[in-house]
Every structure is written in structure tokens, then in C-alpha cells.
Amino acid sequence: MITKNELARVVGPRLCCKTSELAALIKMDGSLQINGRKIALSIANHNAAVARKVIKLSKDLFGIQTEVLVKKKVRLRKNNVYMVRIPPQPELQKMLIKLGMLNGDGSFQEDMPEGLLQKECCRRSYLRGIFLGGGSVNNPGGTYHLEIITGDGRHAEAISGLLQQFGLPARISSRKQWYVVYLKDSEQIVECLNIMGAHTALLEYENTRIYKDMRNKVNRLVNCETANLNKTIDAAMRQSENIRVIAGSIGIEKLPHSLREVAELRLHYPDASLKELGEMMDPPLGKSGVNHRLRKLDKIAEKLNSGALFSVPVKSGRNRH
Template identity: 70%
Template sequence: MRAIVLCFEKLGKAVAELSFSTLTKNELARVIDTRQCCKMAELGALIKMDGSLQLNGRQVSLNIFNHNAAVARKLFKLFKELFGVQAQVLVRRKVRLRKNNVYWVRIPPREGLAAMLGQLGLVNSDWSLQEGIQRELLRCDYCRRAYLRGAFLGGGSVNSPEGNYHMEIITSKEEHAASICHLLQEFNLSAKVSRRKAWYVVYLKDSDQIVECLNIMGAHSALLEFENTRIFKDMRNQVNRLVNCETANLNKTVDASLRQTESIALVARVIGLDKLPGGLREIAELRMKFPDASLKELGEMANPPLGKSGVNHRLRKLDRMAEKLRAGDLPPEF
């Protein structure tokens, strides 16, 4: 008889995860709660994200697929500790795209499977699937943290802090996405939900919020790596901004100096610097002698010293005189 498959929220992503996501998931897979209720919450989230029920006649089996070996080991351990069930673990090699391994954790048909899934908040007594998160599964604050950890292990990713700040959990059910979003908001995280083709994406964009989410889920080593990279990135960006600003100011100063020396040279050829008023002549001579000096430095060399505005006023007057000469107008008498 042909088998029928009922998916919880199997993702089956084709694209390999970023290395930082893998590092984070490997760490979270090693986090084992001591409370039974928290283990139930995490296992329920993992199955809801990556699990499917296979019906073959009257026999029902549970299949969970994941691309991470550490997550598959955790699933095996949780089934054994919570229900005394020996899960089957198989490895498949994908033949398309990057050919990464797919780990298949399977619970074969057995008596009590429906009751087990009911305890995990996944199915009702008539085998109908639960769309959102069963609140009885989130008995305490640690259970909520465990559920988020399981959801991330099943369908989450986080960008390397070297690039754009982005963390997301992808699910196929709108109600489940809304529940995960609400769960993140209970921890004061401003999560949002967007639609991406057939998927619903719960995401965070702010770096501080991503750090807090990593802390909530228990990825402390990944959090430190994220923070170190973020600090280095921010410092590098700040240095780049300062260098760009200094370069822009330097270019502006050089361009202004070239324009001023050209104007003064024209005035000197046509009129003669000796015919200029004393203040203009002094600034003109200083600019020709020190073409790379700033306005402040020129003002300090004047006698008596001038402020930047005074130096700028005289240089602008020389520029206007040169413009009149270029236009063929005779300057006023000196």
C-alpha cells in the first residue's frame, strides 16, 4: 500500500548553512537541560520544525530530517532519555547542489507513538496536527528558552557578524511563525515575521537583539565570537570613516589651495602684489610661500595673527579679484 506522509514543518533546505550558523548549532546541540519539561519543549520544537508522520496502512512512523550531525545525535539522546525509545539514525548523501549529508532520525511504528506525540504538543487524539505552540509545553521560562533552541536547531540560521546582522527561523506554518515571534517578544526581542515564497520567516536584524537571543538559547561561545567580531568590525568601520573624512578634508584643502594660488598668481601678473592693500598682500605672500598650510596655520603666521574666518575672508576677496580679471573687468583702484 502506498505510504502517506504528513509533514509537521519539514524544511529540507538546499543551501548549506553559513559556518557561523553551524558553529552556533553545534554548540546548542551540546546544551542538555536537566529538567524533563525543558527537554520535552526542545524535542517538541525540533520535531515540529523537521518532522513528518508517515502512514502506511494503519502503521504510523515518525521521521525527522536535519543537515547537522550534532542535532541528529541530540534527537537520539532526547528520545532515549524522555521515552526510552531507541531511534534509528540513517545518513543520506544528497546528489544535488552541494551534496551535503542529510541525517534521518526515525521512530518506527510502535504502540504509544500517538500518546508520545501528544505529550510533545504535536498531535491531537485524532492524529490532527497542532498548528501553533501548545502552551502546556512552555511551563516555565527555561521551557521557553528550550523551545526557541529547538526551533533554531530545526530551522534557524544566523549570519556571520562579518556581514549583515541577521538571524532567522523558517517555518512552513503561519500560526507557528506567529507563535515563535510572540515567544521571542516575551523576552523583549522585537522579532518580526515575513513571507518568503511558501515559508514564513521569523527574524531579528539588530545586533544587540541577536546577541541577546544567542544568550537566551544558551549559545554563549557563539555569543562571544559574535561580540568579538562585531567589536572588531565596528572599530574597523570607525577607522575607515575617520580616514575617509580626513581624506575628504585633505582633498578639499588641496583643491582650495590650488585655486587660491592660481588666483593669487593671476593677480600678481596683472596687478602686482605690491599694489594690494597690506592685509591682502600679506595673506597672498603667505599662501604662495606655504601652499599646503591650513587656514589656521596661515592665520598664526600673519602679523598680527588672524583667525580662520579672517584668513578665509581675505583669500575669498583675492578669488573674486581673479574672477573679475578672467572676465576682463578691471579691478577697482588700490
């Protein structure tokens, strides 16, 4: 809603841009009523600002007189529908021909009006009109998603092609009787908002996106640290249990000095890291050295648990391993 309100206030710099945007709005939301040789046109939209833009463009470009009807939605708290109706009048058929809705002979033109899309400024305006007529962009606090909905498969292909001209690889999916042209990459959505002229919405989107990305990064770091901490705690508990097995079977005092020292430190400091254990040894020992000795203790405990005969040669001195 915020994005559409902003885009509804954006005015194309040239007459051709305004014409292209009005053509897109009518292509997306318009319906013709034909009674004999009389033609009327209705454009329906859920946004009041968009309806006002249709009225203004129609009057400024073609001097068209319009009527406005508001249909209130009471079920499920849905938005009102604003119906801009253009009753039969001589200027209407000329307008429809100019907008590429009708051919010169009065027959219908179903394709996108290529004659209005020769300039880049006009393509930007047409894309803005398409979005105002059937587009939406979600809050980037959730998943990134911008979509444009149309009931015409050929028009969906044309919209996708228009986005691709701006380097935006849009995709198409079907949803019941509708065709959905969408972008899911955050960078592409930001670029699309920029192309249409929604600069304020773009900045708000970027701020929310950066906050979300930072929050996710922090969560990943916290989860990683938590996982590492859990591994450290589990390893320390296993090491302490194995040392108790050794103490109950052969006694820690029977171990070589290098293993006895690290075993006693682990029992006294069950929460200490390998680095901290190494710094408490005399002389200090690095993490890999401490880990090597604890692995030796693990192997001794495994053999004792398996019931294998095991003897530990008592070594004198202060060998590293």
C-alpha cells in the same frame, strides 16, 4: 554551524525543558508516516549533532527506539541529511500526545503546544529547539541576520509571538513556499543567542561585531579626513590660481599690505593650512582672519576675470583686514 553545534550540547535543566525542546525539533523537522493504524515518525536535519540530540532526548524521555539514515548530498557540496526514523511502536503515540503533536483522541494538533510553554525555562528550550530545527545566524562580519525558516504560516506567527515574549520584535517574510522569521538588529541577535544558551557563539559574535563596528568607525574617520583634506587642497589651488590672476593683471605689489602678505605666503606655501599661514604672518593671525583675506583676494580675481574695471587702493600700515 558553530552555533548549532554548541546549542546541540546544551541540556535543559528540567524534564519539562527537555520535553519542550524535543517538541520543537519534531515540530520543525518531523513528518509522520501513517499506514493504517501504524504511525512512524521521521526527523530530518543537516547537522549530525542535532540528530544525536533528537535520538538522546527520545530515548531518555520516552524510551523510544530509533534508526538513523544518512543521505549524502553530492551536488553543490551540500551537507548530508541525517534522518532519525522512529518506527511504529506503542510508545510513539504516547510520545506524540505528550509533545503536543497529537490530541488525546489521536487527531493532529497543528498549533504550538501551549501546555509545554508555561514556564520561561521551557520557552527558552522550545526556542532553542526551533533554532536547531530551522534556524541560522550569519557571520556578523557581513550584515546582521538571524532567521528561522518554516513551511507553516501559522507556526511562523507563533514563533514570532514567542520571540516577542522575550522582547525581540521579530518580523516575517515569505521566500517561495517558506516563511522566514528573522531579526536584523545586532543587539537583538545577541539577546536571542543568550536566551537560547549559545554563550560561546555569543562571545564570538560580539567580538566580531565590535571589530566590525570599530573598523567602520575608523573608515568613517579616514573618509572624513580625506574629504576635508581634498577640500583644503582644492581651496588652496583655487586661491593660488586667483593670486596668479591678480599678479598677472595688476601685480601683487599693488595690493594693500594685509592682502599682499597673505598672497605671497600662499604662493610660497601652497600646501599650508589656514592655521599654518596665520602662524607665519607678522604679527600672527587666526584662521578666520586668514580666510577673510583670502576671500577678499578671490573677489578681486573674480572681478578681474569678468573684465570689470578694478583699482586697488594702496594702504599703508598693517591693518588686520
